[in-house]
Amino acid sequence: MSRAVSKIAYRPVGILLGMAAGVAAGAVFRQVWKLTAGDGEAPDAIDEDRGWGEILAAAALQGAIFAVVRAAVDRGGAIGVRRFTGRWPD
Numbered sequence: 001m002s003r004a005v006s007k008i009a010y011r012p013v014g015i016l017l018g019m020a021a022g023v024a025a026g027a028v029f030r031q032v033w034k035l036t037a038g039d040g041e042a043p044d045a046i047d048e049d050r051g052w053g054e055i056l057a058a059a060a061l062q063g064a065i066f067a068v069v070r071a072a073v074d075r076g077g078a079i080g081v082r083r084f085t086g087r088w089p090d
Contacts, residue, residue, distance in 0.1 A: 010081045010089035014074070021073040025066040032065065033058065 033042045042058045043050035081089045 007090050010077070013077050013081060014089075017073045017077040018070070021070045022066070024073070025062075025069040028069060029062045029065045032061065036061075 029042070034040060037054075037058075042062070043055045045055055045059070047055070078089050081087075
């Protein structure tokens with residue numbers, strides 16, 4: 001398969017995987033937050049009752065989890081496209 005076909009084949013896969021990664025990362029973050037903070041809900045940036053440290057820690061944790069989940073999902077998708085098309089997506 002040509003490089004263009006491989007790239008086109010990965011686009012819809014990448015979009016779907018990106019949405020799935022966002023949902024999965026959100027679920028993982030909520031579970032990790034419950035375990036680490038002992039609180040059911042992560043703080044929102046405009047939550048007046050939460051301090052800077054708690055809000056920034058939650059944001060950093062959420063960003064790290066999202067990045068790891070997204071990288072794992074993207075990598076898995078690229079491997080799947082290579083298996084299907086014979087080429088690594090660009």
